[in-house]
Amino acid sequence: MRFALFSLLLPATVSIGISAEILDYKKEVLGIMKKNCWDCHSSENEVKGNVDLDPGNLADQIGAYNIIRPGNPAESGFVERLKLDVTHADFMPRKASPLAKREIEAIEAWISAGAIIDAEKMTPDEEKRAAEAKPAAADMKSGEGTGDYLRWTNAAGKVIEARAVSLGADSVKLLLRSGKAYEVKFQDLSPESVEQAKKLDVP
Numbered sequence: 001m002r003f004a005l006f007s008l009l010l011p012a013t014v015s016i017g018i019s020a021e022i023l024d025y026k027k028e029v030l031g032i033m034k035k036n037c038w039d040c041h042s043s044e045n046e047v048k049g050n051v052d053l054d055p056g057n058l059a060d061q062i063g064a065y066n067i068i069r070p071g072n073p074a075e076s077g078f079v080e081r082l083k084l085d086v087t088h089a090d091f092m093p094r095k096a097s098p099l100a101k102r103e104i105e106a107i108e109a110w111i112s113a114g115a116i117i118d119a120e121k122m123t124p125d126e127e128k129r130a131a132e133a134k135p136a137a138a139d140m141k142s143g144e145g146t147g148d149y150l151r152w153t154n155a156a157g158k159v160i161e162a163r164a165v166s167l168g169a170d171s172v173k174l175l176l177r178s179g180k181a182y183e184v185k186f187q188d189l190s191p192e193s194v195e196q197a198k199k200l201d202v203p
């Protein structure tokens, strides 16, 4: 999907092409699950506790009364277990080390953004959840060195507010309050915004 980020927010401006991206399970979380949970929670292996983390079966775990509550990581039993002390009987991953802080934060950000499984094949319900995703989505990453929401200006002088989540050689990934992330090329930003990106302490 190609969106023009700045023009999307401020209609009737010069558009710059940016690929829009919703934080989805397949891109942001599946790798973490495969590394830490797969032996016990996948249709390929075993499905313990009735939790199958395969993307095709994950929808069963998502909902207002399920272990993954879209928009609400704090009340998601799924996240709660990851944060327990390793000695706690409910701690996950069982018999292993806790996930890294940034992995848990990635999971929280994904849930905040509506717990979408595959951004390229959203169900009507997921479309609705993505649209409703709280601004808190992006805040989940606070305190991690990614900094605050900053103002970013494109080459045509239009401004948006977003948080930088990662820095490439010639681009920066910006996260909007909606939870949508965009990879923006330096050539599409003002020189000041490029400077701002380069100074940030992001991975």
Ligand code: HEC
Pocket (backbone or CB within 6 Å): 033, 036, 037, 038, 039, 040, 041, 048, 049, 050, 051, 067, 077, 078, 081, 089, 090, 092, 093, 094, 095, 096, 099
């Ligand atoms: C060595 C096997 C093993 C691994 C690895 C493991 N689990 Fe589990 N998990 C279990 C077992 C057994 C249960 C069922 C018993 C229970 O609920 O405590 C369970 C239950 C759960 C439940 C509870 C389901 C409910 O209905 O409350 C969640 C959530 C969960 N696991 C998530 C995870 C996640 C996420 C990971 C990876 C970070 C993980 N588990 C890794 C064995 C494992």
